[in-house]
Amino acid sequence: MKKIFFIFILALFSISGFGQAYVSLATCNNDPLKYIERNYQDNAAYYKGKTIGSWADQCELNLTQYKYIPCKYSPWTEDKSMVDYIEAIRIDVNFTENSTNYSYYIYIYIDESTPRKWDEECKLDTNYDAYWEKKYYDFYKTAKIKKIRIGKKINGEYKKDYRRP
DSSP states (O other): OHHHHHHHHHHHHHHHHHHTSOOOTTTTTTOHHHHHIIIIIITGGGGTTSBHHHHHHHOOSOGGGSEEEEEEOOTTOSOGGGTTBEEEEEEEEEEEETTEEEEEEEEEEEOTTSOOBHHHHHTTTOOTTEEOOHHHHHHHTTOBEEEEEEEEEETTEEOTTOOOO
């Protein structure tokens, strides 16, 4: 009986944890910044191992209106074999409310098991401040996510611990 009770409790916790992995934009009162905090900051671990394509398909933000920047591995990286590859992509979400300017940066790090070469990405005719387009989706869609991190600026100043009210 104790075994059955333990399995039931374990299953209950698993289901409740799973149900909280994704929060809709509507649940966040259509606030894109709160949506980013809830999904890509609070639940960032949920996306580890998923593909960038599944992330983009699930994302309710209109990604085509946001700037996209590829981030190449630094020449000082420990694993020198990764120098010619893209370490992460960054999606810039800018939002103005009253007289406050918010910039949230979604960094999606690519798992080394599904690398993307820098020179292949450059063939897509990108410039440094391109907007997310289908060609980038197609290029990254099968790349696995290593981790997601969020950077935040308010009126041009970095605010690591800021949370939307």
